[in-house]
Amino acid sequence: MDTEQLTGLDDFWRVYETAGHAALLAESLPFGEGRAEQVAAEREALRRAVDGDWSGCEACARALGATYALQGVEPTVWMATVTALARRLTPLLVTEYGGDPARLAAALDAAQAWFDRRLGVITGEYLRARGAQGAESRFRGLLEAAPDAMVIVGSDGRIALVNSQVERVFGYTRDELLGQLIEVLVPERFRARHPEHRDGYFRNSHPRPMGAGLDLYARRRDGSEFAAEISLSPLRTPEGTLVTAAIRDITQRKVTETALKLANRELEAFSYSVAHDLRAPLRGMNGFAQLLLDRYRDKLDAEGQDWLQEILLNARRMGGLIDALLSLARLARSEMRPQRVDLSALARAVAAGLAARDPERDVSLVIADGLHADLDPRLALALLENLLGNAWKFTGHTAAARIEVGAVDADGAPAFFVRDNGAGFDMAFAEHLFGPFQRLHPAKEFPGTGIGLATVQRIVHRHGGRVWAEGRVGEGATFFFTLPSRSAEAAP
Amino acid sequence: MKPPILLVEDNSSDEKLTLLAFRQHAYGHDVVVLRDGADALDYLFASGPYADRDPAELPAMVLLDLKLPRIGGLEVLRRIRAAERTRFLPxxxxxxxxxxxxxVRSYQLGANAYVRKPLDFTDFVEAARAIGTFWLLLNEPATGQRGAP
Known part of the structure; x- marks a missing residue:
């Protein structure tokens, strides 16, 4: 800093100091907080600026900027007050140093530099403070918009922030919770161990459900409890890690789940009783008809024997239906262990099995390479056995039979298909295809239980996929299915 | 006199069919039919209506249905295996x-075999033949279980 500038600042400061600036500042800065302290600080800062140390001035300016931001004073308003102060000082400088134009010019330059700097710092601080405020208000907005009760906890385990859903769900007011240990929301019997779990999470925090596989409970203000689902996620802030806990009351869901479990058990009991109770009378009818046919054949004429054969045929058919229905029910409740399955290899194995059972058939098989999907391997086998078995059966009366297995793109994900050039079906009946015991062909022509495609649909649906069919009578059918990728679902 | 086969079966049609199926493959053993689990246990342990029976006289084997009135087949099996005298009874x-x-439950409780009644009578006769041949002729029962020659 050169001598001239120093002189200028010195002169500027003298005017500022001697012209009763406390009153001036008080008048010009109506938004300043703790005005007396503010003035004293300004005066001290200016004195140091004369010595070339602007940090005090900048600190004062920053404090003012923050005050303006905090009080919501619009920039146009506070800029006007700051420039008004500059305008008030200029005539004082002219009066003081008017006799020496060079000295006046230096003092005015110094004043200009001081105000420019000041305005710059205030503006910067104002915008920063408003920005942070904006971010915080946006954050609070998000917190409030969340459907779950949200509790934000510091590493000391104390509640830093809650949303209004917390008040509704837990029955506490916001003020009662802020600063409390989070354990206040934990049922007494779990409280002792909770700080340890909480510390563990702070040490190794990543978004995850709390207490995976456990039934969690939360405690309301009145001491009552509710079944809760809790997701945790860390929030890194300059002040350290905070943890957000999203708490959902799942009482209703638990009730539904219990009802569902009960319904499933009933269904299981029902299929069990079907297995046992329906088959027993069937065995009686079948067995005695057979005995009659074996031991009293010579007492029956051809027609009588034919009728007995019909009884046997129907009993056997009914047995097949009961078995098919039971295996469908078993399929619906069996446990699933999805994994990566090579559908191409599996389709080849299934096709080889079909060809071996039916060596006189000449079917051209086209199976695309590299078809992979995430599903239970046992169910994958049942899926392909049914689809390929179907294609095999319905090309039974087709010359130059052809079965194709492949995949097409359906909205960015593969839709696998099994296509044949067999009997096909009328698209008008497409929706009946997947119903149990629905048949679009006479049993004489294409025998079967009518359970195959229902099985296919159940397998695909259990994996969260879609299944549909396209066909034309006499030209063949194509069955498409999608299986959502597990890796896409598991992405954080 | 060979020890009898004990058939525990509540369905009369199944009972007749089983008797017919075993007619040729009982290898000289009589078939005693009991129609519920409680009766079967009374018979085996010589209690209730069978109190005058000698409990040491055990059947050559038990053909046990699972769904039975009063006491179910699995419970009958459990009690057979729990008692010292009947522990090794086929x-x-x-x-x-x-x-x-x-x-799974049947094997856990110590069943020697699990046979699903075939729907087809010819298959049923075949199953009866296999069961009879194996358990009455080929199988060597534990001491004290052997039938009279």
């Missing part, structure tokens, strides 16, 4: 159920 579960859990 028990063949003969049932309509193909439920995995019934099969």
């Amino acid at each position: 028990v063949v579960v003969l049932t309509a159920s193909r439920e995995e859990r019934d099969v």
Whole structure:
């Protein structure tokens, strides 16, 4: 800093100091907080600026900027007050140093530099403070918009922030919770161990459900409890890690789940009783008809024997239906262990099995390479056995039979298909295809239980996929299915 | 006199069919039919209506249905295995159920075999022949279980 500038600042400061600036500042800065302290600080800062140390001035300016931001004073308003102060000082400088134009010019330059700097710092601080405020208000907005009760906890385990859903769900007011240990929301019997779990999470925090596989409970203000689902996620802030806990009351869901479990058990009991109770009378009818046919054949004429054969045929058919229905029910409740399955290899194995059972058939098989999907391997086998078995059966009366297995793109994900050039079906009946015991062909022509495609649909649906069919009578059918990728679902 | 085969079966049609199926393959053993689990236990342990029976006289084998009135087949099996005298008695579960859990439970409780009653009578006769041949002719029962020659 050169001598001239120093002189200028010195002169500027003298005017500022001697012209009763406390009153001036008080008048010009109506938004300043703790005005007396503010003035004293300004005066001290200016004195140091004369010595070339602007940090005090900048600190004062920053404090003012923050005050303006905090009080919501619009920039146009506070800029006007700051420039008004500059305008008030200029005539004082002219009066003081008017006799020496060079000295006046230096003092005015110094004043200009001081105000420019000041305005710059205030503006910067104002915008920063408003920005942070904006971010915080946006954050609070998000917190409030969340459907779950949200509790934000510091590493000391104390509640830093809650949303209004917390008040509704837990029955506490916001003020009662802020600063409390989070354990206040934990049922007494779990409280002792909770700080340890909480510390563990702070040490190794990543978004995850709390207490995976456990039934969690939360405690309301009145001491009552509710079944809760809790997701945790860390929030890194300059002040350290905070943890957000999203708490959902799942009482209703638990009730539904219990009802569902009960319904499933009933269904299981029902299929069990079907297995046992329906088959027993069937065995009686079948067995005695057979005995009659074996031991009293010579007492029956051809027609009588034919009728007995019909009884046997129907009993056997009914047995097949009961078995098919039971295996469908078993399929619906069996446990699933999805994994990566090579559908191409599996389709080849299934096709080889079909060809071996039916060596006189000449079917051209086209199976695309590299078809992979995430599903239970046992169910994958049942899926392909049914689809390929179907294609095999319905090309039974087709010359130059052809079965194709492949995949097409359906909205960015593969839709696998099994296509044949067999009997096909009328698209008008497409929706009946997947119903149990629905048949679009006479049993004489294409025998079967009518359970195959229902099985296919159940397998695909259990994996969260879609299944549909396209066909034309006499030209063949194509069955498409999608299986959502597990890796896409598991992405954080 | 050979020890009898004990058939525990509540369905009269199944009873007749089983008797017919075993007619040629009982190898000289009589078939005693009991129609519920409680009766079967009374017979085996010589209690209740069978109090005057000698409990040391055990059947050559038990053909046990699972779904029975009063006391179910699995419970009958459990009590047979729990008693010292009947611990090694050959028990063949003969049932309509193909439920995995019934099969597993039966073996857990110590069933010697699990046979699903075939729907087709020819198959039933074949099953009876296989059961009879194995358990009455080929199988060597534990001491004290052997039938009279």
